[in-house]
Amino acid sequence: MVTARKVLYRSCFCVLALLWAILILSGPLLAADPPVKNVIVLIMDGCSDEQLTLARWYKGEPLALDAIRTGAVKTHTREAVIADSAPAASAYATGVRTGGTVISLTPQRETSPGAAPGTGDMGLEPRATVLEGARLLGKATGIVVTSRLGHATPAAYMAHAPARDRESDITEQAVYQNIDVVFGGGRRFLLPANAGGARRDQEDLTAVLRARSSSLIDKADELQNLKKPKVFGLFAPSHLEPEIDRPQFAPEQPSLAAMTRKAIELLSQNPKGFFLMVEGSQIDWAGHANDPAHLLRDLLIFDQAVQIALDFAAKNGQTLVLALPDHNTGGMSIGNRRSDNNYTDIRTEDLIAPLKKMQLSAPGLWRQVGEDKTPEKIKEVVLQYWGIALTQEDAQEILKKAKLHGKEAHYALGEVICPKYTHLGWTTHGHTGGDVPLFAFGPGRPIGLLDAPDIGWITAAALGLDLDKLTRRLFVDARQAFPGQAVRLDRSNPDNPVLTITHQGRQATLPVNKNNLQQGGETTELEGVVIYISDTDRVFMPLQAVHLIRGEGKSLPDIRN
Ligand SMILES: [Zn+2]
Numbered sequence: 415m416v417t418a419r420k421v422l423y424r425s426c427f428c429v430l431a432l433l434w435a436i437l438i439l440s441g442p443l444l445a446a447d448p449p450v451k452n453v454i455v456l457i458m459d460g461c462s463d464e465q466l467t468l469a470r471w472y473k474g475e476p477l478a479l480d481a482i483r484t485g486a487v488k489t490h491t492r493e494a495v496i497a498d499s500a501p502a503a504s505a506y507a508t509g510v511r512t513g514g515t516v517i518s519l520t521p522q523r524e525t526s527p528g529a530a531p532g533t534g535d536m537g538l539e540p541r542a543t544v545l546e547g548a549r550l551l552g553k554a555t556g557i558v559v560t561s562r563l564g565h566a567t568p569a570a571y572m573a574h575a576p577a578r579d580r581e582s583d584i585t586e587q588a589v590y591q592n593i594d595v596v597f598g599g600g601r602r603f604l605l606p607a608n609a610g611g612a613r614r615d616q617e618d619l620t621a622v623l624r625a626r627s628s629s630l631i632d633k634a635d636e637l638q639n640l641k642k643p644k645v646f647g648l649f650a651p652s653h654l655e656p657e658i659d660r661p662q663f664a665p666e667q668p669s670l671a672a673m674t675r676k677a678i679e680l681l682s683q684n685p686k687g688f689f690l691m692v693e694g695s696q697i698d699w700a701g702h703a704n705d706p707a708h709l710l711r712d713l714l715i716f717d718q719a720v721q722i723a724l725d726f727a728a729k730n731g732q733t734l735v736l737a738l739p740d741h742n743t744g745g746m747s748i749g750n751r752r753s754d755n756n757y758t759d760i761r762t763e764d765l766i767a768p769l770k771k772m773q774l775s776a777p778g779l780w781r782q783v784g785e786d787k788t789p790e791k792i793k794e795v796v797l798q799y800w801g802i803a804l805t806q807e808d809a810q811e812i813l814k815k816a817k818l819h820g821k822e823a824h825y826a827l828g829e830v831i832c833p834k835y836t837h838l839g840w841t842t843h844g845h846t847g848g849d850v851p852l853f854a855f856g857p858g859r860p861i862g863l864l865d866a867p868d869i870g871w872i873t874a875a876a877l878g879l880d881l882d883k884l885t886r887r888l889f890v891d892a893r894q895a896f897p898g899q900a901v902r903l904d905r906s907n908p909d910n911p912v913l914t915i916t917h918q919g920r921q922a923t924l925p926v927n928k929n930n931l932q933q934g935g936e937t938t939e940l941e942g943v944v945i946y947i948s949d950t951d952r953v954f955m956p957l958q959a960v961h962l963i964r965g966e967g968k969s970l971p972d973i974r975n
Contacts, residue, residue: 461713471765496847503571508570520541538949556690585619596647670712694713702825708776735859760837774800792813812827888957
């Protein structure tokens with residue numbers, strides 16, 4: 415399947431190349447530049463058409479996305495009809511459909527109907543990402559999110575791990591990937607536990623970033639002073655605040671739109687072009703919580719980020735913009751049981767008026783309830799921030815459900831309020847499995863119904879990259895490269911495993927999750943990070959390191975398509 419697709423894309427690009435050659439021959443003014451130099455991928459996590467329709471009604475005018483609708487994407491994973499964000503984003507980042515909660519590795523097993531068995535790409539092996547490839551081509555790279563940096567979607571572009579919850583490893587790999595522009599949350603994963611951070615390995619990654627000449631910022635107003643890369647801007651210890659709550663709870667945090675504008679400004683300084691991934695991370699959480707207040711404002715600020723990307727792409731002419739969800743969440747519908755018999759009478763204002771009154775997200779509202787978990791307090795807070803006068807029974811029902819939801823107590827608000835006081839339906843607090851809409855702009859924009867891994871191949875082809883060649887160059891199995899007793903994994907410090915390779919009496923060490931090779935008292939910065947997969951006890955290292963350890967002056971294979 416994958417091979418057939420690649421042949422298809424290669425032949426598409428051959429046709430493009432031919433057209434391009436004709437253009438060059440026919441006009442001396444056309445420089446020998448590829449049709450696409452930059453790719454911007456904007457992911458609205460956990461979303462689909464119904465939410466976009468609602469956002470359009472709420473805004474009262476077309477969305478930026480409306481102008482660039484081109485198709486849809488199938489989102490299922492290798493194992494399941496409903497995707498988790500980790501395999502969903504991994505397909506977009508690597509062009510390989512995987513499963514479980516894997517971050518940019520091949521799947522562990524293959525059980526899904528329709529998946530070709532025995533394709534050989536199994537066993538939790540790292541697959542190179544379009545971001546890693548863009549960097550090797552000399553392009554600038556960037557990640558902009560509203561979640562922690564180590565969350566599933568950004569992780570899939572920057573890191574490789576058998577499970578998405580390995581956030582410490584993921585953030586460490588992100589730091590050693592030498593990404594030019596990083597904006598989001600998750601600052602606590604840069605610092606050791608004894609310095610107020612969350613790292614168990616006791617490493618201070620802020621020192622690493624400074625040594626690699628990254629500016630470190632943590633406030634929105636520092637964005638304006640940034641004139642050039644590199645920069646790591648993590649604006650909260652954990653996730654950023656929901657867009658609707660930001661003015662009240664965290665005015666020092668930038669919006670997704672502001673971060674996207676600055677990222678494009680910085681990355682576009684690279685004469686070879688850039689790759690940028692932007693995620694509206696919390697659209698998904700609003701879906702999980704069945705929370706229209708959180709959903710609408712996060713979706714509209716995402717749409718503003720899309721407009722910023724489109725404005726740049728229209729001016730630049732060599733930028734491919736892809737905007738799409740990774741899967742849907744919450745199963746939201748315009749219309750619910752309350753509208754079973756009167757749906758033809760629901761007017762725009764009936765739909766929108768209750769939503770316009772909502773001034774905080776559900777988690778923000780729950781924070782205002784505080785410790786006073788009484789029906790009276792619930793009624794007071796819901797009236798104040800959502801403009802809804804609840805009955806005593808509704809307030810009691812919310813308290814009852816909140817207890818059942820435990821850590822996600824705020825899920826109770828949408829669950830009780832949406833069916834009775836809005837025209838919105840929700841079917842689940844989880845993800846759903848339908849196709850998601852695809853939006854695209856620029857040279858070679860894809861059209862029609864795509865498969866999730868196609869997004870990875872299209873991004874790679876536009877960047878001029880062959881993901882298979884790239885994977886072979888970045889991820890060599892250490893024990894296969896150095897057979898016998900030469901390879902040891904020192905796990906005496908379990909949070910900081912180190913690979914040791916003895917070759918012709920000389921010892922080389924490669925710490926896991928980093929891109930450092932230490933040999934003969936010297937440290938070399940490698941072009942990729944060292945990955946250890948505990949499940950299979952395999953270690954992967956860049957081919958560059960193999961050459962250096964063997965003392966071979968071989969040149970590295972080409973990764974262009
Ligand atoms: Zn997701």
